[in-house]
Amino acid sequence: MSLLIKQAEAILTGLKGAEARHPGTDIRIEQGIITAIGHLDALPDEKVIEARHCVVYPAWVNTHHHLFQSLLKGEPQGLNHSLTSWLSVTPYRFRAAFDEETFRLAVRIGLVELLRSGCATVADHNYLYWPRMPFDSSAILFEEAQALGMRMVLCRGGATQSRVIEQSLPAALQPENYDDYLRDIERLVGRYHDASENSFQRIVMAPTTPLHSTTPSQLKEMAAHARHLGIKLHSHLSETVEYTDAAYGKFSSSPVEFCAEQGWIGSDVWFAHLVKLSQEEIQLLGESGTGIAHCPQSNGRLGSGIADIIALEAAGVTVSMGVDGAASNEAADMQSEAHAAWLLQRARKGMMAIPRLQGGRFEGGADAATIEDVVRWGTAGGANILGLTACGTLEVGKAADIAIYQLDDPRYFGLHDSAIAPVACAGRAHLKALLINGRCVVQDDNLANVDLHQMQADARLAVKKLQHHALA
Numbered sequence: 001m002s003l004l005i006k007q008a009e010a011i012l013t014g015l016k017g018a019e020a021r022h023p024g025t026d027i028r029i030e031q032g033i034i035t036a037i038g039h040l041d042a043l044p045d046e047k048v049i050e051a052r053h054c055v056v057y058p059a060w061v062n063t064h065h066h067l068f069q070s071l072l073k074g075e076p077q078g079l080n081h082s083l084t085s086w087l088s089v090t091p092y093r094f095r096a097a098f099d100e101e102t103f104r105l106a107v108r109i110g111l112v113e114l115l116r117s118g119c120a121t122v123a124d125h126n127y128l129y130w131p132r133m134p135f136d137s138s139a140i141l142f143e144e145a146q147a148l149g150m151r152m153v154l155c156r157g158g159a160t161q162s163r164v165i166e167q168s169l170p171a172a173l174q175p176e177n178y179d180d181y182l183r184d185i186e187r188l189v190g191r192y193h194d195a196s197e198n199s200f201q202r203i204v205m206a207p208t209t210p211l212h213s214t215t216p217s218q219l220k221e222m223a224a225h226a227r228h229l230g231i232k233l234h235s236h237l238s239e240t241v242e243y244t245d246a247a248y249g250k251f252s253s254s255p256v257e258f259c260a261e262q263g264w265i266g267s268d269v270w271f272a273h274l275v276k277l278s279q280e281e282i283q284l285l286g287e288s289g290t291g292i293a294h295c296p297q298s299n300g301r302l303g304s305g306i307a308d309i310i311a312l313e314a315a316g317v318t319v320s321m322g323v324d325g326a327a328s329n330e331a332a333d334m335q336s337e338a339h340a341a342w343l344l345q346r347a348r349k350g351m352m353a354i355p356r357l358q359g360g361r362f363e364g365g366a367d368a369a370t371i372e373d374v375v376r377w378g379t380a381g382g383a384n385i386l387g388l389t390a391c392g393t394l395e396v397g398k399a400a401d402i403a404i405y406q407l408d409d410p411r412y413f414g415l416h417d418s419a420i421a422p423v424a425c426a427g428r429a430h431l432k433a434l435l436i437n438g439r440c441v442v443q444d445d446n447l448a449n450v451d452l453h454q455m456q457a458d459a460r461l462a463v464k465k466l467q468h469h470a471l472a
């Protein structure tokens with residue numbers, strides 16, 4: 001049976017330029033694939049989703065998350081710390097407190113939060129691994145995503161050496177043996193990795209940070225091994241000035257130059273953050289086709305800065321968006337992230353404006369990023385980076401990953417252009433439906449078999465449990 005999305009007020013496609021908005025009002029889906037977009041009449045026995053007063057976007061693709069942090073939102077001791085000290089105070093302090101039950105709950109909370117923002121795909125940079133770990137955090141991520149009908153890309157993090165800030169951690173959180181790390185990557189690839197363009201399960205080689213989590217020789221071997229296995233590469237880079245200090249202090253090169261020397265740039269690589277870059281680094285990233293997971297809210301929350309997405313994209317970098325961890329982003333959903341990306345790129349350019357009497361040429365930065373740019377980054381950009389080329393845009397022949405937003409809140413009343421509402425107006429729009437590969441996984445803001453009241457109660461108990469463990 002086919003499905004028809006009927007009479008949408010606006011359709012944004014995730015494409016560039018004149019194709020960013022489709023003039024049609026209806027989308028037909030057959031066997032999970034978009035087969036027509038335009039002004040369509042319902043077929044006999046065709047199921048219809050009435051989209052009057054709704055806008056339709058491609059489902060968001062989140063290219064960088066730490067789902068376990070969903071139980072660490074607003075943690076008081078780390079609330080006013082910048083990145084390096086925050087790592088010690090919050091995520092590293094609580095890592096040992098997570099058991100199978102709390103980890104699974106945190107993952108479920110994060111995935112539900114993403115789904116209700118219209119997100120179909122998440123690349124989770126999971127670094128909760130240690131020697132003789134009593135539960136399989138990788139398996140839990142895939143189990144929870146499958147139960148909810150989401151696409152999961154596991155960026156298998158971890159470390160084979162310690163940072164100074166980690167030296168005092170419990171023995172259970174010490175670095176993994178390098179050979180064991182590689183063996184686990186191979187296990188995960190054999191068990192889960194699906195290289196197809198419409199995949200629901202992918203594995204990525206993703207040591208937590210290139211500068212601190214492993215040695216240069218191991219990093220180079222990881223890149224070669226990942227390419228042998230046919231998987232992509234991901235990590236954090238240049239989130240703050242500490243990365244520059246560390247790279248020059250340890251390796252006498254910039255962070256991007258160091259990664260390039262180890263084979264860690266290219267079209268199969270993307271980095272989270274990239275806030276602090278020189279022009280030479282931007283050029284190197286662009287020439288190599290490396291990608292970025294732009295995380296504006298986390299970068300703002302930690303005071304790291306605003307990545308120059310416009311310069312990066314102009315240089316040839318593929319731009320995507322990620323929400324990072326909820327321990328540094330208390331609104332870890334893609335609608336909030338898109339809103340922040342739209343505003344902060346404009347603010348960044350505006351901060352560079354100077355008076356004309358001092359040689360200035362512009363007043364402000366309101367032309368820096370459009371709503372259509374942001375939608376493209378958060379959908380098509382992410383799908384391209386992850387290699388999920390069947391997804392990310394609303395086009396005939398693409399998988400039906402579609403978010404339908406119902407604009408019935410007063411924040412949308414009086415809006416002249418409904419198409420921009422889910423990004424421009426902030427907050428979270430009512431999700432009339434979220435389709436993933438044509439299957440409706442969210443309907444009228446509800447998920448089947450998900451009890452939000454029980455989840456809230458479970459989360460409160462889990463937070464108390466984590467707090468108790470961290471104080472012990």
